[in-house]
Amino acid sequence: MPRRPAPALGLLLFCLLLLSPAFAIRSFPGKVTDRSSDFQFTEAPAYENGAKCAFSGTSSSLPACDSNLVHIAMTLDGEYLRGTMAAVHSVLKHTSCPENVFFHFVASYSDGQTPAKLAHVVKSAFPSLAFKVYAFNERSVSNLISSSIRQALDNPLNYARSYFADILEPCVRRVIYLDSDVVVVDDIQKLWSISLTGSSVIGAPEYCHANFTKYFTDEFWFDPELPKVFEGKKPCYFNTGVMVMDLWRWRNGNYRQKLEKWMEIQRGRRIYELGSLPPFLLVFGGGVEPIDHRWNQHGLGGHNVVNSCRSLHPGPVSLLHWSGKGKPWARLDAGSPCPVDHLWAPYDLHGLHRHTQLQEQE
Numbered sequence: 001m002p003r004r005p006a007p008a009l010g011l012l013l014f015c016l017l018l019l020s021p022a023f024a025i026r027s028f029p030g031k032v033t034d035r036s037s038d039f040q041f042t043e044a045p046a047y048e049n050g051a052k053c054a055f056s057g058t059s060s061s062l063p064a065c066d067s068n069l070v071h072i073a074m075t076l077d078g079e080y081l082r083g084t085m086a087a088v089h090s091v092l093k094h095t096s097c098p099e100n101v102f103f104h105f106v107a108s109y110s111d112g113q114t115p116a117k118l119a120h121v122v123k124s125a126f127p128s129l130a131f132k133v134y135a136f137n138e139r140s141v142s143n144l145i146s147s148s149i150r151q152a153l154d155n156p157l158n159y160a161r162s163y164f165a166d167i168l169e170p171c172v173r174r175v176i177y178l179d180s181d182v183v184v185v186d187d188i189q190k191l192w193s194i195s196l197t198g199s200s201v202i203g204a205p206e207y208c209h210a211n212f213t214k215y216f217t218d219e220f221w222f223d224p225e226l227p228k229v230f231e232g233k234k235p236c237y238f239n240t241g242v243m244v245m246d247l248w249r250w251r252n253g254n255y256r257q258k259l260e261k262w263m264e265i266q267r268g269r270r271i272y273e274l275g276s277l278p279p280f281l282l283v284f285g286g287g288v289e290p291i292d293h294r295w296n297q298h299g300l301g302g303h304n305v306v307n308s309c310r311s312l313h314p315g316p317v318s319l320l321h322w323s324g325k326g327k328p329w330a331r332l333d334a335g336s337p338c339p340v341d342h343l344w345a346p347y348d349l350h351g352l353h354r355h356t357q358l359q360e361q362e
Contacts, residue, residue: 233286
């Protein structure tokens with residue numbers, strides 16, 4: 001079971017690294033993967049299922065449509081690839097049934113990287129990983145994107161989560177969406193087992209103490225019609241970086257079109273400032289299945305404008321999320337990490353690669 005964060009950061013790190021359920025490591029090669037891309041990652045340990053897991057054998061032989069698998073959806077691009085690899089590593093390390101996890105990666109053509117090249121990088125670092133890479137057509141959303149307070153939020157891939165129901169195979173009825181700047185320090189099976197009750201389409205940790213009005217402009221609140229979207233509801237802020245998504249309900253309810261409707265209004269009237277988040281608040285606010293806060297300890301990247309350090313909130317932690325401007329890999333490389341960045345470092349396969357290179361040079 002996850003433990004409450006210890007007062008001392010060093011002790012907390014030690015505790016988090018011991019959180020893994022029982023697993024077996026087949027190998028932990030010292031070699032660095034050979035690839036033609038600019039990205040170099042150490043091959044990750046190969047994790048096997050425990051005795052109580054439903055499947056045996058390698059996960060790469062399991063079909064993507066198997067409903068018994070834990071389906072995780074993430075985006076994949078060059079800028080955040082290092083974070084994605086660390087997130088995948090953390091999921092496999094801490095789950096009791098790593099061979100029962102299937103990753104759905106949505107990638108685009110950007111910065112000279114193609115989905116095929118990125119798939120090769122993933123395969124090299126995780127040879128036995130069950131995954132599929134889908135190409136995302138950025139043109140399908142680029143004409144709907146309006147500028148936000150931070151340029152990184154304008155990346156079309158930030159909007160890919162709105163299109164999972166269209167991109168993934170129709171047989172995939174449910175996924176866990178994870179941002180690329182997270183690490184999971186608990187068994188992902190626990191998050192997967194959460195039920196979406198009633199008509200809820202998504203589940204996420206909610207933060208009802210947050211000032212909900214600040215996520216929209218006066219242009220929105222002073223309009224006589226637009227705020228009516230929240231009538232009869234009690235909307236709360238939720239972070240879209242960690243969500244359990246019912247794709248079957250999503251498809252039947254045409255939720256992609258509902259999100260796009262608000263993006264079209266935004267293009268003409270400027271009713272919000274924060275990229276892909278506000279449309280989700282408008283469509284799902286007041287109808288989200290609440291999930292324990294332990295599954296999204298977000299904000300560790302600091303403020304969107306000022307790159308400041310944040311500390312962990314009191315209570316148990318299952319997932320750490322570096323949402324905000326500062327990313328742990330960038331701060332570690334710059335030699336100015338925040339204390340919480342040292343909790344991300346053990347999952348950094350790129351960092352392990354660089355450490356290996358230094359050892360070989362000595």
